[in-house]
Amino acid sequence: MSTEMKPVGLNLPGSDDWVPSMEDMPFHRLGGPEGVRALAEAFYDAMDANEPALARLHELDEHGKVSRGMRERFGLFLIGWLGGPQDYIEKHGHPRLRMRHGHFPVDVAMRDAWLRSMQRALDARAITGGVRRYLDRRFAEVADFLRNVEG
Template structure:
């Protein structure tokens, strides 16, 4: 059985222990800015996806959700583990298990993240790596047919 191999990232970058996606992005502030851009896109373009989150008085995804996701991304991308220290292990499937996550929901989430990465100027090998990883996680969270 042969396995199809993906081509290397466009600029040849692959993460290492010393050159993680977190360091490549520039640290905590840019990672939190990605989380903000993600929810800004969601609020503007994916109202059905935004509606399953806790919303503020203006009907936007609230500050706490944005901060938690930013903390999660910091650790997930190889930075300090603030999320785990504060909230415990992410247990992504368990934490999302109460929501029906189908293909349409997965695709909406990925559209938001892709547009957020576009807004933040994430390109090259880092972008290729993140596109793949976000797609894997989003698909892993599917728990409903369709």
């Protein structure tokens, strides 16, 4: 076993141990606004197809799918959260995620359904490597943070 330690917080050439920097945020790795919006679409498509109980907690369109407005708002949020322009905050104010989700019971099952939808979306967008590991970890942290009921 090697005792060599890699510096923390650096993007090492030839390494897949990617961490974001001001010049290289997830927003950039996902393809800018178009790529992030495509991830939001893939997320809600996965939710509509595989997690109906979770989808029903959202505003639905006339076809029973998560509405266009919800998709656009989440895409705008993700753009800023992933290091892009902060247009969500300019339009809607601070995200206040716990407050905005407080009226929904978020238990382990809902957290896991949300994470499965995001994992399917990341798979559909072919997000791999260090950026995928980073996003998997960050999405899991936020999803767990939003839990507001036991179980």
